[in-house]
Amino acid sequence: MRALAALLAGTAALAAFGQAGDPHLRLGAAHFRAGRFDAAVVEFKVARELGSGDEAHWYVAAALTRSGRQLEALEAFEDAAELAPRSADALFLYYRGVACSDAQLVVCAAESFELAAASAGPRVAEQARRLAAEARGLLLAEPPRAAIDTLLAQAEDGAQKGRARLSAAFAREAGALAARRTDRWRALEAQKLLGRADAGHR
Amino acid sequence: MTLPLLAMLLAADPCAPLERSAPDGALAAIYARVAQEEERRGAREASATAWRAAAQLQPPGGPAEQALARHCREAEQATAFELGQQRFNAHDCRGALPLLRQARGGPEDAAAALLEGICAFERADDAGALAALTVAREDPQLAETAELFLGLLALRQGDNHAALARIHTAASSDSPALRSTASQLLRLAARQDRLVLEAAVEGGYDSNALLAAHATVLPGAAQDAFAAGTASVTFRPMADSGPYLLVGGGYRKQVRHPQSDVGLATGTLGWEVKLGPARASIDYGLDFVSLGATPWMLRQQGTLRGLVPLGAALLSLEYALRYEELWPESVRDDSGLRHAGRAGASFHLSHHLLEVSALATRTVGVTAERSSIEAGGELRWVVRPLARLDFEAAVAARWRGFDAVDPELGAKRQEVQIDGLLGADVELTRSLTLFVVLGVQRVASSVGALTYTRLKRSCSIRAWRCWRMATGRPGSGWTCCGWTRSG
The missing domain is CATH 2.40.160 (Porin)
Structure with a gap:
């Protein structure tokens, strides 16, 4: 799934990035199109620091995804979703799906790709739908307890390291998987961890 | 703003010669903040890129330029270490030595010191080997191997007592290969008694x-x-x-x-x-x-x-x-x-x-x-x-x-x-x-x-x-x- 997603991501980026008005966002987009994702991260972060529109949060997250910094990307998407929910366009949601998929957050990936498919143009929508279907396919069987245990351990680890956004992403995924089990394995713990993580970054 | 941005776009290598633009302290400070954040996260390439952008907006010799110089030096040292290691693995100590010496003081200082010490030992440069291996010995992960070669050095210099003490340390290593080598060396050392x-x-x-x-x-x-x-x-x-x-x-x-x-x-x-x-x-x-x-x-x-x-x-x-x-x-x-x-x-x-x-x-x-x-x-x-x-x-x-x-x-x-x-x-x-x-x-x-x-x-x-x-x-x-x- 990841390879296909990356291929599509690169193609889609060429078409969609670089339309922003801020010079740092424009430069970041140019770096992004040229495959210089580290430089893109820097420019998008500068744009964010300068307060160049809410979309800078999403650009940072997308560039981190393409830089292979998945955990930081997850944190950045959590930030963006909270601070700039209205700037979430189809391409950003698509990249969120890629980041979630890379981090093995299947529910998050499925939901993000579905949201992207609902508002994207025909080519991106088709790919996003396919990836969403792949993710949904993984969720047909009852999720194993071990997967929830792992996610909760990652959430705990994130909380201990002061990475509340990351902890929230893992705890939310654990809760979503627990809800798909008849015994709701450790659902309460996931809920508590999510509450703690949400309180942590406020 | 356009020219420096264009220059930065063209300069894919953050360590290429700087092209100054009009000083802009406020923007330079933002780039520096991003650089520090990237450095904290271990993103060396992104950090260097941000330092470079900050340096271009500061007068020559500013703190960003110094930070960029440090980054570029460390990157060069890391590259030198990789190349030196490749030469070392290919048993080319003569080619490896200058690269490993260049890598000293960089991110892989101890490892470079160990390989430099081994190569210097092989090339009969006892003083160079002693200096480098003494540095490598300070790293807990490399200490046993460094002790082994310091023991070999002592053995060659006829200080059998020191050799036995050092090789005994290596003989209690967790690595069977190191223990086996050390045990063979102990027998060799014993031959001098x-x-x-x-x-x-x-x-x-x-x-x-x-x-x-x-x-x-x-x-x-x-x-x-x-x-x-x-x-x-x-x-x-x-x-x-x-x-x-x-x-x-x-x-x-x-x-x-x-x-x-x-x-x-x-x-x-x-x-x-x-x-x-x-x-x-x-x-x-x-x-x-x-x-x-x-x-x-x-x-x-x-x-x-x-x-x-x-x-x-x-x-x-x-x-x-x-x-x-x-x-x-x-x-x-x-x-x-x-x-x-x-x-x-x-x-x-x-x-x-x-x-x-x-x-x-x-x-x-x-x-x-x-x-x-x-x-x-x-x-x-x-x-x-x-x-x-x-x-x-x-x-x-x-x-x-x-x-x-x-x-x-x-x-x-x-x-x-x-x-x-x-x-x-x-x-x-x-x-x-x-x-x-x-x-x-x-x-x-x-x-x-x-x-x-x-x-x-x-x-x-x-x-x-x-x-x-x-x-x-x-x-x-x-x-x-x-x-x-x-x-």
Whole structure:
């Protein structure tokens, strides 16, 4: 799934990035199109620091995804979703799906790709739908307890390291998987961890 | 704003010469903040890119430029280390040395120091090796390897006392390869002592002492406790290259099966020469063995031996001519003359030790039906997955053919023997080790009655202590040594 997603991501980026008005966002987009994702991260972060529109949060997250910094990307998407929910366009949601998929957050990936498919143009929508279907396919069987245990351990680890956004992403995924089990394995713990993580970054 | 942005877009390499733009302190401060954040997250490339952007917006010599210079220097050092390591792995120390020296002070300082020290040692630059290895020794992960090479350096400089102390440190490493090398070096170091006295005592319990998988000359009996003692004197009048004499003996006492008590008295007179890194020796040995407190065997043996290090491998070649005279009536016909040749190689790969050998033996027995030819090979692998835990797997295959029809069996014997062994050693303490061994032996013989498959199991615990004293050196005295598999 990841390879296909990356291929599509690169193609889609060429078409969609670089339309922003801020010079740092424009430069970041140019770096992004040229495959210089580290430089893109820097420019998008500068744009964010300068307060160049809410979309800078999403650009940072997308560039981190393409830089292979998945955990930081997850944190950045959590930030963006909270601070700039209205700037979430189809391409950003698509990249969120890629980041979630890379981090093995299947529910998050499925939901993000579905949201992207609902508002994207025909080519991106088709790919996003396919990836969403792949993710949904993984969720047909009852999720194993071990997967929830792992996610909760990652959430705990994130909380201990002061990475509340990351902890929230893992705890939310654990809760979503627990809800798909008849015994709701450790659902309460996931809920508590999510509450703690949400309180942590406020 | 457009020009500097365009310049930055074109300059993909953050360490390319700076192209200044109009100073903008506020924007430079933002880039610097991003650079620091990226640095904290370990994103070196992104950090360098941000420092570069900040430096372009500051006057020359500003803090961002200094930070960028540091980044670029570290990047160069990291690249130099990678290239140096590649040359080192290709055994090109001459090419590796300047790169490794360039890498010093960078992110891989200790590792570069270790490789530089090894290369300097190989190129006979003792002062350079000492300086670099002393730095590498400060890194806990590299300390044992650095100690080993510092020991080699001391050995070359004739400071045998310092060499032994350093190599002893490496001999207690968690890495079997390092321990094995150190143990071999300890024996080399011991060669420089003219007179060496050694003594050891051992006690333990074995669930199947007959298997004696880890023993060398002392078989035992099933389910038994035992105690053993050995002592030896080695005399090398010309230190490590020249004649040598070894005289020793030992006795192993079984508690429940005294018929399996074993005594050994041995003497070896030989000559060893060093030919560069290679060694060769010739010796004559005489062994007396008793079993159950009665004389069992007298063995005389002449041996030619050569050892050649080749990269990570140690190649060995050995030929022995042995005459064994068995005294008890029941086994007297097994006496005979044996020609035995063996070629082997051992490879040290990180925490793994791999040994492979081929052997051929010609036995000239008392009668033709006791005479035989044997050929085969052995493969042994040792790995230490955890500290104080070794796993070993070994397999050996041999073909044996006898010269004539055995009148008692009415057939001429031909056999194929395959042995497999899985073993684990747990070092409970420095001198207390638990062994678990599972072995299988399959013999397929042309005589049906001699075909069999046997499963062997053994669990034993052993306590071991040994002492060593080398005379003729100031401050020499008895030193204590623990058990090591390789030693």
